[in-house]
Every structure is written in C-alpha cells, then in structure tokens.
Amino acid sequence: MTGLDRYQTPKTRPMPQKRTALVASLDIGTSKIACMIARLKPCPPNEALRGRSHAVELIGYSQIQSRGVKAAAVVDLAECEQAVRQAVALAERMAKVRVESVLLSVSGGRLQGHLVEAAADIKGGAVTQADVSRITSAGMRHATGEGRTVLHALPVDYALDGVKGIRDPRGMVARQFGVDMNVVTSDATVAKNLMLVVERCHLNVEAMAASPYVAGLSVLTDDEADIGAAVVEMGAGTTTIATYSGGRFVHAGGFAVGGQHITMDLARGLSACIADAERIKTLYGTVLTGGSDARELMSVPAAGDNERDAPQIVSRATIANIVRHRAEEIFEMVRDRLADSPFAAEPRARVVLSGGASQLTGLPELATQILGRPVRIGRPLGFGRLPNEAKSASFAVPSGLLVYPQYAHLEHVEPRHTRQLRTGTDGYFGKVGRWLREGF
Numbered sequence: 451m452t453g454l455d456r457y458q459t460p461k462t463r464p465m466p467q468k469r470t471a472l473v474a475s476l477d478i479g480t481s482k483i484a485c486m487i488a489r490l491k492p493c494p495p496n497e498a499l500r501g502r503s504h505a506v507e508l509i510g511y512s513q514i515q516s517r518g519v520k521a522a523a524v525v526d527l528a529e530c531e532q533a534v535r536q537a538v539a540l541a542e543r544m545a546k547v548r549v550e551s552v553l554l555s556v557s558g559g560r561l562q563g564h565l566v567e568a569a570a571d572i573k574g575g576a577v578t579q580a581d582v583s584r585i586t587s588a589g590m591r592h593a594t595g596e597g598r599t600v601l602h603a604l605p606v607d608y609a610l611d612g613v614k615g616i617r618d619p620r621g622m623v624a625r626q627f628g629v630d631m632n633v634v635t636s637d638a639t640v641a642k643n644l645m646l647v648v649e650r651c652h653l654n655v656e657a658m659a660a661s662p663y664v665a666g667l668s669v670l671t672d673d674e675a676d677i678g679a680a681v682v683e684m685g686a687g688t689t690t691i692a693t694y695s696g697g698r699f700v701h702a703g704g705f706a707v708g709g710q711h712i713t714m715d716l717a718r719g720l721s722a723c724i725a726d727a728e729r730i731k732t733l734y735g736t737v738l739t740g741g742s743d744a745r746e747l748m749s750v751p752a753a754g755d756n757e758r759d760a761p762q763i764v765s766r767a768t769i770a771n772i773v774r775h776r777a778e779e780i781f782e783m784v785r786d787r788l789a790d791s792p793f794a795a796e797p798r799a800r801v802v803l804s805g806g807a808s809q810l811t812g813l814p815e816l817a818t819q820i821l822g823r824p825v826r827i828g829r830p831l832g833f834g835r836l837p838n839e840a841k842s843a844s845f846a847v848p849s850g851l852l853v854y855p856q857y858a859h860l861e862h863v864e865p866r867h868t869r870q871l872r873t874g875t876d877g878y879f880g881k882v883g884r885w886l887r888e889g890f
Contacts, residue, residue, distance in 0.1 A: 600634070722752070
C-alpha cells in the first residue's frame, strides 16, 4: 500500500452562484441502485433551507435491483457494472440527456468520523488562505489511518490564540491559529472498487460523498441542523449515521447491519425462501404487535423446490416479533454509536431516519423508545416536482447527492499535483486516475 491511500477521494468544484448546471447522482446500494439526473437552477434564499443556492429540478431517475454488491461494497465487478449501466441508461432515457460524470455515494467501508484539532504558529501575523490550507491538510493527514481514504474534511470551528468560535479567520491577526475539523474516512479498497465500477461504465466520478451526510442535506431543515440532529440512514446492508451540531456536520459512523438482515431473519424463522421473506417484510413488516395479531394467520410457501410441501401457517405476531428483535438490535447499536459522538451532549437534538429500511411500520416509535429522543422519518425536502416513488425516505441519499455540490465550498480540498496525461480527456488519468492507479 502506498501513502496515497491517505489521499482524498475526488471532490467536485463549488457551484457557480448564478449558473445552471446538469448533475447526475448514483447510489450503489446492497439491494438497489438509484440514479437521478437534475438541473440545478439558481434560486432566491429559502427560509427553511438557507444553505441552498440552487433549486433542484429532477428530469430523470431510475431504481433497479442491485447486483454484485454486499454490505455496500462491490463483490463482483462485472455484475455490478452491468447493473450500473442499466440504471444510468434508464435515467438518461427519461431525461433525454447523456451523462458524462456522476456524484457517487459511499456507505460501506466502515465509515468513521474523527474530530481533529490542529494548530500552528503564524509567521506573518495575519492568517492567510495558505495557512488555513496548510494546517487543515496536516490535521486531515493525521486523522487518516493506513488503508483509509478521506471522503470529507470539513472545518467545524477555528481558533485564534486559543479563542474558539471564529467563523472566518482569514485576514485576522494572531500568534497561533487552530482548526477543529471533522474528517470522515472509509476503507480505501471499498471506495476504489466502487469508483472502478463507474469508470468501467465510461463515466467520470465527479465526487464521492458519505451516504449519511448527503441524506442529511436532503432531509434536514436548517433549524434541525442548528439545534442538533442525527441522521440514521438505514440501508439494506449497512446502517450509517451523520451527526449535526450548530448547523455543521460534526461526526459520522456506521456498521454493516441493515434491512437485509431482517429479511434473512424472516427467511430462517419462517423457513421461507429469501424472495418470499422480502415480500412478507415489505407487505407486513411491522415492529408493533397488537391483540389481534396473534389470531391473524397467513400462509407462507415452504422454501425448497418441492411444490407438494404444505405451506406454513404463521401468525402476524410471529412476523412482527422477528422484525422487532432485529430492529431493536440495530437501534441499540445506533444508541451506542451516538453515545460516543458529540450528539450525546446535545439535549434537544432529534433523530431523523432515512433509507429503505426505515419504512417499516412502527419504527419511529421503537427508535424513540430505545434512543430516548424524538424521532421522525426524513423525506427529501425542497425538490420541485418529485414523482411519488422518489418522495420516499429510500431516495434520501441519491436526492441529497444532487444538493451536495452547493455545499462543496465548505470542504477542504487537497491540492493535486498531477501531470495531465494525454488521453484527450481530463477523466480517468487526470482528476482521479492517480488516486486509483497508485493505490493498487
């Protein structure tokens, strides 16, 4: 492994304030792949969503079953590539445009956020942009372990001679300058293989972003981010968490347990095949058990090839108990992660659930009980004319990726000293090629 593992994943350029842009997002999940294409048009400030400079107008989208992915990591390149090509082609056909580059989400690779403090003496008296970049870069490198790569390096707070709470230190005078930053990392191998799949589809990766962070950009109001909030993105193969405080993204975490584990529990508990278990979860999945559930019976086809096997008769209560058991385990793991994050010190902060697995009946009530916080389901906010299918919590990540370029200016970006290879494009070998090639 080279030191380049510690490099950042590709970063998008900040959005020009008064220009319209075409953007495409790609969310390669364990159970589904979603692609969304939108026009970003400059718009006047919105009270509830102050950070947004552009309105997002969706012109094409697709959602297909994922292939070649396990726990949000690529396990079969060829299978995953075929599925990505299909998802992008469907969205392109609907939008009537060709996509050259995509914004890509990352939810696997053991996402981790570190709050890092870095400080240095200032030689010239006044803080310059070069000082900010130098110290932020040092902090970022310090936080990045072997075999990890940086998805986000976000300054949270600046300090001058030990005085914190400085919004913009540039031009101010001090002897010592410090920065507190949130550095979010992922396993380099997971990030690289996701990127490799996209590059094999002859698409550039414009930027990569942590799933729970972009879900937060889609589903949180500014008030929630200011008071404090945790976004819990519940996917099929992973559950990931982003914590917000004082309007800023301050922490991330995650683990490889999700909605697919509920499906597998049902398949085992009911001796059903996985497809039937998934259908039962979608139609009858609930964590609530009422008095009549024990009396309400349903038949489940037996797993196996023998059609003469008699179907099983199970009660709705049996199904609810299996679902509830795993859901409780997931929220207990979320509770432990939140206890170790800045969220624990935010007494009024709430939890917002997103992702496909958050749509099980009764989940907010169960989460409220276990986490001891107000909980709501988060759906994409402030999008013009979203079709019904894309209004759900399961589209929080791909819709959040469309919002993400408007927040790109907040991030520290490492300077890249890459020689331009003459390939006729600045794609694979330019912007991101070195990161991909030298890491292997």
